[in-house]
Structure formats: structure tokens, C-alpha cells
Amino acid sequence: MKLIAAFLIAICFSSAGQFVSKQLELRIAKLEKIYVLFSDIKSRIEFTADCAGDIFSSLNQMHSYELLPFVGDCEGRLCNGESFDSAWKNSLLIRQNVTGLKKEDISVLVSFGSSFGTTDTAGQLSNCEIHKKLVEAKLNSARADFNLYSKPARGIGLLAGFATIILTL
Template identity: 30%
Template sequence: MVKAVLSIIIILSASFIGYILAYKYVQRPRQIKHLLLSLQLLETEILYLLTPLPQALKKVAGKSSGELKRLFAEASVLLEKKDGFSIEDAWRQSVESNYQFTSLTEEDKEALIDFGMSLGTVDRDHQLKNFHFIYAQLKKQQQSAEELRSKNERMYRSLGILLGVAIVILFL
């Protein structure tokens, strides 16, 4: 009886670990999709509604979800403080400090930092090109993230279950 209960606990624990490892692969495509939507909102605020960047970032933060909300909110706060932060510095610091709370990769982080280099510093046409460039980059990364998800999600979940079963077999 005790062996059966312990076996079930081991299998469930290992399965849970497998699901946790798979979660990052599930979250990344979703976060990239939400990031694209948030950047489209930012584009609308800046280029068409002519909202000043700190207020535009604050509005986008209010409409963004989860981890991405922090990214835009922190950049807005840093710019509103006027502590000598340039737009690029505020964006970079916000991306780097909030990156750890996301499922985004280093490549995604670098694309966001590169985007921030010309955010609010060039004319309208170049700003529009900058937005279109980040959209293309993120769509490409979303596609590769989706491929990784479909490949690795099932693998990690199955691996967790199989590892649990293997441990139980070894202990019996």
C-alpha cells in the first residue's frame, strides 16, 4: 500500500516537473503575440494619436498583460522621472530588468533593445520603418517559437512521465 502511494507521488511529481519545463515553450509564442499587439498599440499612440512617449508607454502598459505590462510601465516611469534617462536608456533598463520575468529568449531581448535605440529619436517615417522592422523580426521569432513549442512541449511532458515511471521501476 505504501509503495503504491509513493509510486503515484513519484510519477505525479516527475510529470509535474515535465509540465513545468514544457510551460516555457508554451508561453514564449503567446508572449511574442502579446508583445506584437502591445507594440502596435504603441505605434498607434505615437504616430497617429501623437501622444508623448511617456504617456504612450503608460497607456500601453494599462492595456498590456502580465509580464509585458511591467516592461512598458517601468519605461514610462523612468522617462517621467526625468533623472537624465534618455529614451534608449530607459527602454534598455526596462527590457533588461523585466526580461527575467518572461519566457522570451536572449534573441528576443536583443531585438527589443535594438528597437529602443531609435524609439522616439527619429522622424515619423523612420519611426514607422522601425516598427515594421520589429514586427517582422518578432513574427519570424514567433514562428520559430511555435515550431519549438510543438517539438519540445510534448517531449518534456512525456519525459516527465517516463522519468517518474523509470524511478518507480528502479525502486521496486
């Protein structure tokens, strides 16, 4: 019985390490998608001048943004008559929509939404460009975090697991 409990605790520690590592990986994947999203929005504004509803409707139909559920959520809210600012903010408030992202990443997204659609084309292109730069910085920091903490997190998890078994036995 004691042995089984020790094994379970060891698995928990190891899984926790794996989870931390996966979260760091997920953050990178999501930030990369956000970077692509901003580029996509920028080109749509520049070449088609589609309005917010149309842009988000077509983005939502693309499978490449499945990792960013707030895109679809925002489109749904826009269809229900919510203003863009509120639809964007509210879709980012739902925790499951932004899992894996840090508060600082979400604040970049919120800032993008608050200025989206409020200026002319040149202003919007600059807005996309600025936010792409901000995401790029976050992406670099996420990659650095991954390199720095991913392996240690997994290692510490495993180590803690073994330590538990040894101590228990």
C-alpha cells in the same frame, strides 16, 4: 518511505516536463503580446504623434499588457527622469520582467528601444514595421518549438517519473 520518495521524485520529473511545456507556451503568448504592442505603438505614433512618456503611460494603463511587466517598469523609469534608451534597457534587464522569453527575443526588444524616438514619423513607422517582422519570425520559431518540444517534454517528464518509480521499487 522508499515508495514516498519514489513518488516525489516522479512528481518532480513530471512537473519539470510540464514546466518546460508551459515556458514554451508562455513564450508564444508573450511574443504575441509584443507583436500587438509594436502595432499599438506604431498606430499611436502615426495617428496621435504622442511622445514616448505619453505612449507608455497609456499602454501601462491597459490591462492587455499585464503579461509584459517591462512596459510598466519602463514607464515608471521615464517618470523618474531616466532617458528612454536607459529606461527601456534597464526594464528589460530585470529577469522577472522577461521570464519566458529567450535572449534572442530580448535582443529584438533592446534593438527596438535603441532606435525608438530617434527619427521622424516615417522612420519610426518603418522601425515598428521591421521589429514587428522580427517578432513575427521569433513567433513562428516559438510555435515550431512548441509543436516540436511541448508534448515530448511532458511525455519525457512523465516517463522519467514512472521509470524512477519502477527502478526504485
